[in-house]
Amino acid sequence: MLMDKTMGLELKMPDLGNLSESAQPLECRVALISADRQLAGDWVNALNATAAQHENPFGLRFEAVTPAGAERLVREEGKLQALIVDGGSDVQGLQAADDLADKVHGLRSQINIFLVAHGALAGAGAESQADSPSPQSLANLRQRFDELFDRREGNFNHMFRLVQAFIARRASTPFADTLKEYVFSARDAWHTPGHSGGDSLRNSPWVGDFYRFMGEHVFNTDLSVSVQVLDSLLEPHSVIQEAQDLAAQAFGARHTFFLTNGTSTANKVVIQQILGGGGKIIVDQACHKSVHHAIVMNRCEPVYLKSVLHPEFGIYGPVKRADIEAALDEHGDARLLVITSCTYDGLRYDLKPIIDYAHERGVKVLVDEAWYAHGYFHPALRPTALECGADYVTQSTHKMLSAFSQASMIHVQDPDFDDHRFRENLNMHASTSPQYAMIASLDVARKQMAMEGYGRLEQCLQMVETLRRAVDETGVFRALTREDLIAEPLAGDNIRLDPTKVTIDISASGYSGKEMQIKLFDQYGIQVEKTTYNTVTVLVTLGSTESKLLRLIHALKQLARNARKRAHIASPRRLPEFTHFNCLPADAYFADTEELPLMDNGAEATKNLVGRTSADEIVPYPPGIPVLVPGQEISAPIVQYLQQLLQGQNATEIHGMIFRSDEPLLRVVREEGKKKPGKKSAAK
Ligand SMILES: Cc1ncc(COP(=O)(O)O)c(C=O)c1O
Structure with a gap:
């Protein structure tokens, strides 16, 4: 909304000195979208001349684009930060500008969009216009555009400053800047944390190495709630609140x-x-x-x-x-x-x-x-x-x-x-x-x-394409598609896949996911995100670089050449069916409980455990999904599943299990405390 977007908008010149150290010079492209070539040319020239005469720390550069070329520019130019859309001098022009703004927001949520329109049409004095838009559509207009300019006005100084101020607001980091300023003001600390900006460590013969390894700013940015200019995370009113407001706007x-x-x-x-x-x-x-x-x-x-x-x-x-x-x-x-x-x-x-x-x-x-x-x-x-x-x-x-x-x-x-x-x-x-x-x-x-999310993600998606192609070209590994990953029961649910998570089927390599993970790490220094018995998943993030991509592809190509024949890699067992609840999870968790062995003399353990109420959440990793939660009745298949996991060759991490002298135990609700009301909420 216009009010939200402009709230707290500071028209003062942004201080970029502290934001762009050792980075490339900033470049912000601003497109003026108009079917009127004469007007677009004149305005762009005037705006660029204004930019040249004023401080322009963000590198604003204006260019004229026809409405037909607008969508392509928005899709292809990561450095595009704002649009000035000419709404012409009639209602149709306004409608076209509105449609374009809608489309642009659908493509790029962060771009600032300004409307240039005939003042009367865009709101001022609209009541007197025979073909003026309805109040409702005017309200929508003001929601869709960051600011409105009168087509006849031609105050380019003001227009330049306003576009710059909107970009400056988006590019501001109120909390991070205040933290930096505070650190550089080098105040004496008589408050927590006890390391006092790292002074307790710096000259120590025993722990000074840790200070040097971590770097000074890890310590001198580690401050205390006593530092009032840093606002309060628990009751924010100034710079943290401003940072949160900017985040709300950015994330919608x-x-x-x-x-x-x-x-x-x-x-x-x-x-x-x-x-x-x-x-x-x-x-x-x-x-x-x-x-x-x-x-x-x-x-x-x-x-x-x-x-x-x-x-x-x-x-x-x-x-x-x-x-x-x-x-x-x-x-x-x-x-x-x-x-x-x-x-x-x-x-x-x-x-x-x-x-x-x-x-x-x-x-x-x-x-x-x-x-x-x-x-x-x-x-x-x-x-x-x-x-x-x-x-x-x-x-x-x-x-x-x-x-x-x-x-x-x-x-x-x-x-x-x-x-x-x-x-x-x-x-x-x-x-x-x-x-x-x-x-x-x-x-x-x-x-x-x-500021650069769209462009960076665009690069990520291109990297994903390169990676997927290279994986498939090995002829041994296969990058799984959305269709591959969606199990049959979900076929009609329109499930989508986040392309930045690339899951690779490694079954034809003859190695298990775990083995492949170790090979990638030991031989190539590559740490992947996760594995299943026959897949390896890597994340492509804003931090993925071309060099890392090259090394991953190189490693996969080499590993594909060394694929080995192995008849069968044991697939993981299906999780046992979820059983019903005997009581609320909280009642079981806080109940009077006892610990029963899971393994000793398998059959005996099963007999003792079946029918009892689990007091803990038991989660094997992978897959990281609970086989038991507090309050749930323990069944024979659940006991057998856990026993098999513990007996298996690959030691599975099982969270929630108790080990006393290496003996695995389950915490269950004491019999006399076991409630047997009508089954609470049956699992679906
Ligand atoms: C689905 C899901 N939710 C929440 C979390 C917890 O997130 P965090 O690590 O930020 O506490 C995780 C962590 O892996 C997760 O996978």
């Missing part, structure tokens, strides 16, 4: 909140916001463990949805849309639906119809976009969850963008948002000593996406 949210405890905490905050104290929640069994933890912490009653296994690659994908809809129909008292999109493997739901379905039934929707913070910045990746109407979206800015680990955001567009409660809920989970470098990295990661 109503409100954005920064977190320095990762999306693990973000999910807990949102679940507490909607379900603090209890209530029914519909979640995917394969959702992140933070969601399962929040269910225990908030005494929620979960309805678990079954994610679909791709049997060939051992990858757990999304839940069938029909299953989500059936759960929403069956559980009219549910208050929150949690969906992970995209999944770790890059599978994205067709979110809009699912979110609409939930909203029609009064259910709020949280979309865990831990792996999808880049989605809003390239049309090939849109629509995002916010664009599809999600109420809350959690993103690990650190996973795919340039923020430090643990730096995450919560985006909100819930129409019933209670900001006071949210603040309390957030603060309940947040440290009172946040890492300031992490907050600065959120500010900078947002700026990067707002």
Whole structure:
């Protein structure tokens, strides 16, 4: 909205001295779109002359483009930062400008768009115009354009300054700049942290090496809540709030909140916001463990949805849309639906119809976009969850963008948002000593996406194409397509694939995923993101470079030449069926419990465990999906599955299992404490 976009807009000249050290000079292209060649030529000349006479730290350069060439320019020119669209002097021209703005926003969410129109048509005195647009369309106009210029005015100084001010606002990093200024003002610290800007380490013969290894700014940016100019993450009013407002605008949210405890905490905050104290929640069994933890912490009653296994690659994908809809129909008292999109493997739901379905039934929707913070910045990746109407979206800015680990955001567009409660809920989970470098990295990661996200993602997508082609050309490895990765039950659900997650089928190489991971690391110094028994996944991010790509392709080519014959690589076992709940997860987790052996004398252990209620969440990695959650009844197939995992050759990491003197044990609710009410929420 115009008001939001201009709020806090500073027309003062931006100080770029601290932003562009050792970087290439900045270049911002601004296109004037007009069918009137004469006008476009005159205006562009005048604007470039103005730019030459004034300070122009962003390198603004104006050029004339016809309406027919506009879309191509927007698609192809990463350095394009703004459009000035000539709406002509009649309603048709205005409509065409409006349509163009719509299309451009669909392609590039961050570009500033200005309208040049006949003043009366664009609003001023519109009532007196016979062919003037309706008030409604005028309101839309003002939402779509950052600012309006009168076609007859010809005040190019003002136009130049305004375009520059909008770009400056997007390019500003209020928190990161303040942090830097504070560090360079070199104040004496008589406050926490105890290392006091690194002074406790610097000259130490024992730990000075750590100071030198980490670098001075790791320490001197590690400050304290006592430093008031840095605002308060827990009660922001100045530079952190400004940085959050800029993030909300960049990611398309109503409100954005920064977190320095990762999306693990973000999910807990949102679940507490909607379900603090209890209530029914519909979640995917394969959702992140933070969601399962929040269910225990908030005494929620979960309805678990079954994610679909791709049997060939051992990858757990999304839940069938029909299953989500059936759960929403069956559980009219549910208050929150949690969906992970995209999944770790890059599978994205067709979110809009699912979110609409939930909203029609009064259910709020949280979309865990831990792996999808880049989605809003390239049309090939849109629509995002916010664009599809999600109420809350959690993103690990650190996973795919340039923020430090643990730096995450919560985006909100819930129409019933209670900001006071949210603040309390957030603060309940947040440290009172946040890492300031992490907050600065959120500010900078947002700026990067707002200024060059499209261009950088375009490069990523080209790299993905090169990588996929090279993988396929080996004749041994195969880059899996969307069709390959979507298991048959999901065929009709319009599931999409995030191309930046490249999963490679390595089955023809004769090596398992684990073996290939080790080979890539030991022989080529390449660390991949994840593996399954017959796949390896790499992430192409803004940090992927041509050189890294070259080395990966080279390694894969060599490994393909050394493929070996091996008849069969054991496929992973299918997860046992989820059983029902004997009580709420919280009741089981906090119950009086006992520990029972899982292995000793297999049959005996099984007999003792079957029918008991698990008090813990038991999660084998991979696939990282719980086979048991607190409150769930233990079945014979679950016990056998866990026993087989422990006996298998590849030691699987199993979270939640207790080991005492190497003996694996499961924590179960004591018999006398076992409640046997009507089955609570059966798994779907
Ligand atoms: C789907 C999903 N949600 C949430 C998280 C937690 O994110 P963070 O590491 O930022 O705490 C992860 C982490 O891998 C994840 O995969």
